[in-house]
Amino acid sequence: MRSVSEDLTARARIRDAAIAAFGRNGFDTVSMRTIADDAGVSAALIVHHFGDKQALRTACDDYVVNVFTDENHELIDAPATDRIRTALNDLERYGPFIDYLGRMLVDGSPAADRLFDGILAGTRTMLDDQREAGLLMPMSDHEMTTLLIVLMGLGPVVMRAQIARALGQDHLSPAGLLRATLPTMELLTHGIYATDAFLEGARAAMDATAAPPEQHEPATEEE
Template sequence: MRSASDDLTSRARIRDAAIAAFARDGFDATSMRTIAAQAGVSAALIVHHFGDKNALRTQCDDYVVSVFIDEEHDLIAAPTSDRIRTALHDLEHYGPYIDYLSRMLVDGSPAADRLFDSLLASTRGVLDEQRAAGMLEPMSDPEMTTLLVTLIGLGPVVMRAQIARALGADQLRPEGLVRTTLPILELLTHGIYSTTALLDGARDALAAEGNASEGDAS
């Protein structure tokens, strides 16, 4: 008979094999038989522990989310706001979780929404602290700026393969991080335009549109 500890070990092994397979090949292209082979178990044991493939995916989603946003999760010993950064510094160990995260955010799921909302809140907290410290320029729409900064941070995760092809290096590895650090900070600190012409034009156009809408409403 299997002991309870054997069941827990098998369950974790199946989950980790599924995370790696889903991250590598995608959910639709991954079979239960493939996961079973990689986990060194039978497909029947997967069904015993998780039910069908959809239920297994839900368990994987929840686990990966817990890795990155749950303070009490013991896999990454770091505050929520630093967990992805911590994982990026050890891609050999956390690479499958990062790649799985990428697919989650693109495919969409309740767990992915929970993760994105947590990352957005974390970014908002950092910007609020920086604003209180006098580090930020005035913003026309702080919440939209928070969203854009969050997207900049997630871009290398979601578009990892495309960015690696363009750069000739994986941006999430040390050489890629070194190359992108200064340009990202330059963009956030100075912007890219040496003139305010485009910004002024956009403000004027939006103000004129707002005035026209008010006129129509009256």
Template sequence: MRSASDDLTARARIREAAIRAFARDGFDAASLRAIAKEAGVSAALIVHHFGNKNALRTACDDYVVAAFIDDKHELIETPTADRVRAALHDVERYGPYIDYLGRMLGDRSPAADRLFDEIVRVTRDMLDEQREAGLLVEMSDPEMTTLLVVMMGLAPVMMRAQVGRMLGQDQLSPAGMVRTTLPTLELLTHGIYSSTAFLDGARQALASDKPSEGGAS
């Protein structure tokens, strides 16, 4: 007779196998049969625990989101304010969750939107703190700048394989993170242009496109 602890263990194995399969193959391509084989259970047991493939995906979504935003999540041993940053420093452990996160953000789901909103909030708070400390230059649109910083941070997650292929190493590995650190800070600190010509031109062009206060003549 199957015990409650056996059920919990099987449920966790199924969830972990599904996270790996969905991240690797995509939701549509990953089958319950393949997930069951990877988890060492029967497909019927997946149905017993989760009902169907869509419900299994929802459970995986919720688990991965919680791993990045919930202080009490079982995966988090030392909670920090930035779950994604903590995960990127422990790629071997979090690798499947990072890959799953990339799939989530690309496929769109309520859970993915919730996670994205949380990442934006954390980034906004970080930039607000740095602005109050006098570390940031004046920005024409702080909210858009926040989104650009978020996109820069998530790009290696969503394009992990492509970036790794170009670099010849996993950009999210310790060595890859070391290689990324200085160029990222150089870009954020100094930019890449030695002249303000492009910025000045854009400001002038955008200013000339604004309607006059009195409206069209």
């Protein structure tokens, strides 16, 4: 008979092996046998703990969501608003969770929606705090700006392979993150245009689109 502690250890080992395999190769291509081999257990033990592959994936989804959004989760010692950045700075330890996160975000699962909503809420809180501290420029649409910043942060996670091909190095590696630091801060601090002509042109175009059409009085017979 297995003890409760042994069962919990085996369950965690299976879950972590599945997170690594799913993140590396995708959900559809990984077999239960591969996960069992990686975890050093039998396929029957996976069935015992999780039932089937879909249930195992759901458990992995829920665990990864909690890793990045639950302030009380013990895996990453950082506030939820900074969990992804902390994980990116230690890919040797947290890389499988980053890879899984990227897979999950493009998959459209309910867990992915919960994760995205949690990251969006954390970013919104961070920007609200910075706005109250007088650290932000005026914004025409706070919510859209928050969303764009989230997309900037998650883009390299979702498109890791494409960015690596374009740069010739892994953007999420220590060297890649170091290379991105100053350009990112330059973009957020100064923007890229040395003129406000494009901004003013966009404002004028939007004002013209939003303005109601001119109303003309009908001509009278005397006219």
